[in-house]
Amino acid sequence: MxxxxxxxxxxxxxxxxxxxxxxxxxxxxxxxxxxxxxxxxxxxxxPAVAAWREWLIAHKEVERLCHQQQRLERNLVETIGFPCATIPLHDGTSVRLHSIQALNEVLGSGPEDEAVRAKSKADLETHQQRWEAADREIGYSAALIAEGEAADQAENLLQLLLETPxxxxxxxxxxxxxxxxxxxxxxxxxxxxxxxxxxxxxxxxxxxxxxxxxxxxxxxxxxxxxxxxxxxxxxxxxxxxxxxx
Incomplete structure (x- = not known):
């Protein structure tokens, strides 16, 4: 049979x-x-489809926050500009710097350079304060932090999905x-x-x-x-x- x-x-x-x-x-x-x-x-x-749905929700939220923080950053750059200071050099040219560390690397230790350093540092700090005030007003840093947290959540859900048969x-x-x-x-x-x-x-x-x-x-x-x-x-x-x- x-x-x-x-x-x-x-x-x-x-x-x-x-x-x-x-x-x-x-x-x-x-x-x-x-x-x-x-x-x-x-x-x-x-269960993999269920896990994928949870990940997809988080993934879309990351994209939404990404678009939001990019829009806010463009707003800051267009209205305030990245904090910087323009440094005159000895050869008659100038360079735009965005940090105190870069400022110290370009300038020497002579009296003339010290005067330029003091003025440029003050200009950079003033520009930074304007950036931070505008940042607080529109919520750019908060959006950036939220995007990072959402990305961490999406990454955790992705790992869960990949571990789900x-x-x-x-x-x-x-x-x-x-x-x-x-x-x-x-x-x-x-x-x-x-x-x-x-x-x-x-x-x-x-x-x-x-x-x-x-x-x-x-x-x-x-x-x-x-x-x-x-x-x-x-x-x-x-x-x-x-x-x-």
Whole structure:
């Protein structure tokens, strides 16, 4: 008597739910009725997807704060300018310096240099005070600190995600998405290991297409204004229309 086949095949709608999770979570959309409760069950069952969602919230907050502090810094630079002092040199030229240390490195110890040092130090301190007053008024340093704290939180959640075993293709894609988003220095970077990671992501997409050959898994990558990668969105589109399901 032949052995019975104990292999269990996921229901068709459940497979669809697994592959659509990342797109739905990334774009803030709810799964369509076709997926329904099955997709909700799959999403809840994959701890990697849950960890990825937590990381994504933190990642978006870092980007928001990054944009905010960059805007505030531009405001300070345009209105106040980086604190500096212009130092006349013995050869008739001048140099702009931004710290007391740089000032001491350029000037000697003679009486003439000491006079220049005293005036330049006073100019630099006055400029620094103007910068700090404007900083307090618009909240630049506070935004910079908040960005750093948010980045630490996102890094901790990324580590948690990478330590969480994936239970579905969506979980695997989510982990690859986070790695590319946080690590790849530029889009389509040719340095190791980024082409290899993109290749693995391509394998996940290919396997998904083999599981559901009538569907197309799309992989969209972009770059945020802060220079960080925005992650891949793995979803399902119908035919040539390219509409995510």
């Amino acid at each position: 032949a052995d019975s086949d104990n292999t269990t095949t996921l229901p068709r709608v459940t497979r669809r739910g697994v592959l659509a999770i990342t797109a739905n979570a990334k774009e803030g959309r709810q799964p369509k009725k076709l997926v329904g409760d099955h997709a909700e069950a799959v999403q809840s069952a994959d 994936a239970a579905s293709l969506a979980g695997v894609a989510a982990k690859l998405d986070a790695v590319l988003s946080e690590g790849e220095p530029a889009e389509a970077c040719a340095e190791f290991p980024w082409p290899h990671i993109r290749s693995v992501l391509g394998d996940v997409i290919r396997i998904g297409q083999e599981v559901m050959p009538e569907q197309i898994l799309t992989n969209r990558l972009g770059t945020s204004k802060c220079g960080r990668r925005r992650g891949c969105i793995i979803g399902i589109s119908n035919g040539a229309k390219g509409d995510a399901a």
